[in-house]
Amino acid sequence: MVFLGPSDQTKATIFGGLIRDLSARGHDAGFLERERNLPVDGESKQWPFGRKQHYAGLKELKERFAGEIREADLIVVSSHLDEGTEIAEWVVRRARGAAAFYDLAAPATMTKFAGGNGSSISPALARRFDLYLSLVGGPFLDYMEKHWGARMARPLYCSVDARQFFPERQEAKWDLGYLGDYCEERQPALERLLIEPARRWEDGIFMVAGSGYPRSARWPKNVKRRPDVPERRHREFYNSQRFALNLTPPNSIAAGFSPNLRMFEAAACGTPVITEFWPGLETFFKPDDEILISHTADETMIYLEEISELQRRRIGYRARECVLAKHTTRHRAFELEKYALEVLKLAAV
Numbered sequence: 060m061v062f063l064g065p066s067d068q069t070k071a072t073i074f075g076g077l078i079r080d081l082s083a084r085g086h087d088a089g090f091l092e093r094e095r096n097l098p099v100d101g102e103s104k105q106w107p108f109g110r111k112q113h114y115a116g117l118k119e120l121k122e123r124f125a126g127e128i129r130e131a132d133l134i135v136v137s138s139h140l141d142e143g144t145e146i147a148e149w150v151v152r153r154a155r156g157a158a159a160f161y162d163l164a165a166p167a168t169m170t171k172f173a174g175g176n177g178s179s180i181s182p183a184l185a186r187r188f189d190l191y192l193s194l195v196g197g198p199f200l201d202y203m204e205k206h207w208g209a210r211m212a213r214p215l216y217c218s219v220d221a222r223q224f225f226p227e228r229q230e231a232k233w234d235l236g237y238l239g240d241y242c243e244e245r246q247p248a249l250e251r252l253l254i255e256p257a258r259r260w261e262d263g264i265f266m267v268a269g270s271g272y273p274r275s276a277r278w279p280k281n282v283k284r285r286p287d288v289p290e291r292r293h294r295e296f297y298n299s300q301r302f303a304l305n306l307t308p309p310n311s312i313a314a315g316f317s318p319n320l321r322m323f324e325a326a327a328c329g330t331p332v333i334t335e336f337w338p339g340l341e342t343f344f345k346p347d348d349e350i351l352i353s354h355t356a357d358e359t360m361i362y363l364e365e366i367s368e369l370q371r372r373r374i375g376y377r378a379r380e381c382v383l384a385k386h387t388t389r390h391r392a393f394e395l396e397k398y399a400l401e402v403l404k405l406a407a408v
Contacts, residue, residue, distance in 0.1 A: 093140070199316075
């Protein structure tokens, strides 16, 4: 298997554990990423999750890795690649095995396709892939198959590495925390479900971590701020709060089922998650038992003030059990393997 993915943190969080667990299942899984100003020595560089190799641009990708692309049983091309359309075109022409596109930005795809174009992939190109994978499930997959002719649209949701995310015994620093960069579309929900409760409950302690928030923003005194939390500190961050707030952009909700990585990370740490409702949520967590749904500041306040410590721990425990049973990188590796076998069987008929 060969993965062509972006050269950023998305790579580590989405692809790293997936490739590691595919390797553990006996697959020769490699990752190709674009990286500039590196000496070209033709050697594979070791990655904790499996083989990783670099290319400087499309020309070098074609020259050095044509054979690997041609012989792989499955090639996965992700969105967010430089020269992404050109790479996707080359892969579907070159590949003898199954070719898959992994859409990491389904809402943007819907918007761009409706306008007749796409940055990482075009409607015509989407139809040429054997498998169309997406972080968003539900209606988006039907949309891709029925409106744009994707041959086999399947979800490959975010997942969590159970080796990295688990409960730790430590005193909670905050009653409710949120991790996310500033997003204009999410801001009204943040105001409603965290900032307004902070104004009402002066004895509570809240945390908002993320970059890009306007300097003019006025925060209640009991809302602490961090510009960012490195990936290696996410477990500590979630274990430092009684409850974690999850917010989903409206365009993601409109696209389909949109579980995000932060929700799974918090749940894997045994921290109860408070979230807005979105269609399909109940297919991932059982409301009230494994996750808490809030529409208003009043509902958030009820959770923060009236849920006992024993109830809180039980909700967190059940959420963690749900993640371990369905949403780890090991589960996603199995799902991708199943999809690949389905595609290859169809090709053999």
